[in-house]
Amino acid sequence: MSLKTSSAAGPGEETRRLLRVCSYEDRPIGMDSLILMGESLCRVDPGISLHLTIPDAPAPVRAWAETRPEVELSTERVEGLSGSELSGWNIKPSLLLQELDKGWPEVLWLDSDLIVTRPVSTLVRSFPADHLILAEEWVDHEPIPVAEPWGLPSARPIPVVNNCFIRVTQAHRAFLERWKQMLHDLRYREAQAIPYDQRPTHLLHDGWPLIALLECDEFSRLEYSYIRRDGHIAQCAGSSGYRPVHRIMDLFRGLPVLIHGLGRKPWESNPNSSGLRHFLLDLATDVSPYVLASRKVANGLKMNPRWTEARTLPGRILRGATNSHPGMAGLPMAVLHSFEMQLQKLSRSKQKKS
16 A cells, blocks of 8 residues: 555656655664654755655554655555565665656665765766766775676676665666566575575675676666765764764764664664673764764654663763764764774785785
């Protein structure tokens, strides 16, 4: 069932000028983050139309969606190839194609663990209109060839990119169809049942088949861009995913357009950590840019997710000293973590030379 179905058949002339945004969530534990993503987007960007697909959406999600005229909520499950049900991150190409089928000229996918601080429609317009747009990954990495393990001739190196942000147009339909097919490939489906750290790189998650397609000869002429860590998106993986220098610069130019809760989620428990490690993880969560930005949005909705509360005394002190600024509260930990990563990088470099 689709609520607010006036836009379900496709965009009218008035709405065609809006940027269509879509997202998905099917984990009960992820519903608060989805509401916060949607609310943050609607607050700052009048140039969007947001379609959320949430099978069997719980009452709080339905109640929030009713307060936002720009939100369309679909509660049915999505079928994939051969009538199989889709879920999780593997649903992305199917939902993007669904929106293109309705006639939207361009569609943006946003992961549900994002907070939006400034208009994404303005950000999208700063890129070439015909480009596929993705996000820069949190860490610098040499291109990893993954086309040939899929049986595809490699034609160009592709940097490791993050698909928390995917802007497509009608010109990208063939690319999305191939991506969708790869996510239904038996090799990929079987790999998803293997522990994450035991999967082959080209089958790790939905992002690697996408990189393989960009790398291969078939789509080697497809032009793409990516939003950057410097000003566009804070990729909050580890304390220094959001770089110390960018945090300081953002004091003057404003927060990044997007803040991404990449990696371990703040609502997840840490059963395998104890002692000092557990304390440091809790402290990192206390000063996480994503958690602090989420808390600000939640306060406006009079929501109080437990995972936004401080867990440690140093975390409460850093929040108080910086007025819970998403970039500044975690700056000391970001500096230390960045220094540690540089030492590790230097050590690996010396090992290669020897």
